[in-house]
Amino acid sequence: MATRTRRPERREEPLSRQRIVEAAIALLDTAGEGALTFRALAERLATGPGAIYWHVTGKDELLNAATDAVIAATMTTDTTSTADTAGTGAATPQEAIRTLALGVFDAIDAHPWIGTQLARAPSQSPLLRVFEHLGRHVQTLGVPHPAQFTAASALLNYILGVGGQNAANARGHHQHTSRTEFLNTTATAWANLDPDEYPFTRDVAHQLRDHDDRTEFLAGLDLILTGITTHQNPTDPTPP
Template sequence: MASSKRRPERRQEPLSRERIVAAAVGLLDTVGESGLTFRALAERLATGPGAIYWHVTGKTELLVAAIDAVIAPALAGDDTGTTPREAIRALALGVFDAIDAHPWVGTTLAQLPRTGQSPMLRVFERVGRQVRALHVPEAAQFTAASALLSYILGVAGQNAANTRAARPDTDRTEFLDAVASAWGELDPDEYPFTRDVAGQLREHDDRAEFLAGIDLILTGITAGRTRS
């Protein structure tokens, strides 16, 4: 009689907050914020919802942690040896790329309560330090940092929303060409400016335009400093 051999048990990685957050990011990338439930997350982690609640108290905390994880690489850079302008541009582009790669971040941020634990607080702090390093007058520092943060989140979020709204098989060049052609056919009396810039729309690069906007804001901030 042949002896039966026991199959070795597969060792599972212990459940941790880091694993839960990583799984949540993956789920959000796949199905979006509406599909992130503790039941779906438990299935992905092959565990029970109760085990997840041991590490995370609720969905809001989970979303905050997921956004923090996505934004973290943009905050990991070292500003040593760079000018304040260079540091702001690098941080802004890092956040732009993070939201572009994870489009749910923009819409989710708008839904989270505005508390001291907002995921963007560290971005605001980092921007504010560089604004201060630009020697912006103290009375104007909050406005300058807020304007930069609003631009970063607004443009990055809109870019991500446009990406989500487009069909998966959309060719960007063909799409922009079609829109630019439509702009070029607008009434010249009602839309003279839009007609004139239609060609620039056709050829523009999203990341380059985003950084150009950052530069415009920084130029205004530093011009205001020299006038004070």
């Protein structure tokens, strides 16, 4: 009788904190924060909850690690922009801030749960990463030291506010209809408002119908940057 050759068993990738965080991000993206349990995560990783607890102590730590992993990826792009600013060439501080802001905006759009996590834990590293890099760019802009905290905070609040609202709109209004259908319906409702009570809203209803979220986000960011740079370089001469 011929001897059967035993096929080698497939070796599974060992469980690690990185694998756990990646699986948590995938689960959060598909099912939201409410579905993130250690039991669901264990099923996805084909392991037991106890093995996960060896690497992560609880859900709060896991959410923070998942948020930090996504935000850290946006910082990689921002670091490149910062290096360009300090080198020969390409990026200005304004462009570096736009790159960072758009990276966070896109991250929140792709992972809507991040906006809530960033707002929930202001002392944690994910939010501090963004604030730190914004602050460095504000310093590079030449903003006077007493105004740097205000400038960086205004930029951070705008990014988180608009990014979070955009993600909330996508989750809340576009589940059963396309974005185009939703905007058309809303713009039509705006156009039919009482002309005496809502003259401005009626006047811009057509702009709502055709607007691009990322373009509007960057336009608003530029308004803030213009205000920051204008404030530090007043046109009126300083009185003696």
